[in-house]
Amino acid sequence: MTASTLDQITVTKVAGRIGAVVEGVRLSGDLDPSAVQAVRDALHAHKVVFFRGQDHLTDEIQLAFTRLLGTPIGHPTVNTEGQYVLPITSEYGGAADQWHTDVTFVPAYPLASILRAIDIPSHGGDTVWANTATAYDELSPALQELANGLRAIHTNAYDYAGLSPDKDPEAFKRYLEVFASTVYETEHPVVRVHPVTGERTLLLGGFVQRLVGYSREDSRLLVDLLQGHVTRLENTVRWSWREGDVAIWDNRATQHRAVSDFGGARRVLHRTTVDGDVPVGVDGRASVAVKPRPADN
Ligand SMILES: O=C(O)CCC(=O)C(=O)O
Numbered sequence: 001m002t003a004s005t006l007d008q009i010t011v012t013k014v015a016g017r018i019g020a021v022v023e024g025v026r027l028s029g030d031l032d033p034s035a036v037q038a039v040r041d042a043l044h045a046h047k048v049v050f051f052r053g054q055d056h057l058t059d060e061i062q063l064a065f066t067r068l069l070g071t072p073i074g075h076p077t078v079n080t081e082g083q084y085v086l087p088i089t090s091e092y093g094g095a096a097d098q099w100h101t102d103v104t105f106v107p108a109y110p111l112a113s114i115l116r117a118i119d120i121p122s123h124g125g126d127t128v129w130a131n132t133a134t135a136y137d138e139l140s141p142a143l144q145e146l147a148n149g150l151r152a153i154h155t156n157a158y159d160y161a162g163l164s165p166d167k168d169p170e171a172f173k174r175y176l177e178v179f180a181s182t183v184y185e186t187e188h189p190v191v192r193v194h195p196v197t198g199e200r201t202l203l204l205g206g207f208v209q210r211l212v213g214y215s216r217e218d219s220r221l222l223v224d225l226l227q228g229h230v231t232r233l234e235n236t237v238r239w240s241w242r243e244g245d246v247a248i249w250d251n252r253a254t255q256h257r258a259v260s261d262f263g264g265a266r267r268v269l270h271r272t273t274v275d276g277d278v279p280v281g282v283d284g285r286a287s288v289a290v291k292p293r294p295a296d297n
């Protein structure tokens with residue numbers, strides 16, 4: 001196949017504040033550096049970018065492309081060393097159908113995730129992304145001021161323990177074994193300064209347990225208030241998958257969730273993630289691991 005050249009690449013917005021379709025790019029490990037830069041620029045500008053018709057992709061090619069964006073990392077709780085491709089399957093059920101940013105229970109959570117549609121139901125099973133930078137921008141100045149000083153504890157234990165084993169208790173058990181085998185807790189700033197764009201973004205989502213220094217009830221109310229801005233429809237884009245589609249999102253400026261409206265149908269996507277950097281708040285304070293405690297040496 002022909003290489004992508006810059007004058008063939010088009011970037012078209014698909015919603016007002018987030019999301020663009022990139023055309024003229026065939027994703028692979030051989031992608032021209034200028035095309036990789038175009039993808040990166042589109043990612044920073046639009047937060048989530050979509051590619052149609054990438055049917056040539058295999059796990060290997062997806063991983064090779066992922067390496068062009070940074071260092072691939074496995075899921076921290078999936079104990080399969082060297083496995084960088086995480087299947088997202090309907091078998092697990094439920095886990096991704098709440099708003100979250102990927103893996104925020106560790107300090108340097110992924111800077112980007114790449115999701116490839118492999119087996120998609122005939123209808124339903126969309127994914128929705130929200131722009132956490134525009135969510136911050138639209139806050140009242142007094143609320144921005146308050147949010148700037150907040151810190152939150154993110155944990156995987158809280159999240160997964162809160163799920164109900166609704167349909168298939170066995171699948172749920174396997175799920176817990178895989179994804180909650182180690183308890184992680186990290187304290188993050190609620191407002192993260194984006195290391196590339198300098199934007200202020202709201203860092204919350206499904207792994208948040210509580211705000212530091214607030215009662216549980218005040219914490220819940222405050223998180224709900226801020227999270228309500230993140231998920232306002234104006235800050236979101238919804239993607240209806242076709243097999244061969246790829247979505248790449250800037251995990252430092254977005255939240256996302258799956259829409260669980262496809263009944264018992266099979267739905268499989270494969271995800272790779274790119275190693276991230278430790279967030280820094282507006283006061284310059286970085287995120288810190290609470291559990292497991294960092295090694296002493
Ligand atoms: O299944 C989906 O639509 C989203 C899955 C997800 O949260 C992820 O791949 O990080």
Ligand SMILES: [Fe+2]
Binds near residue numbers: 096100101102256
């Ligand atoms: Fe996710």
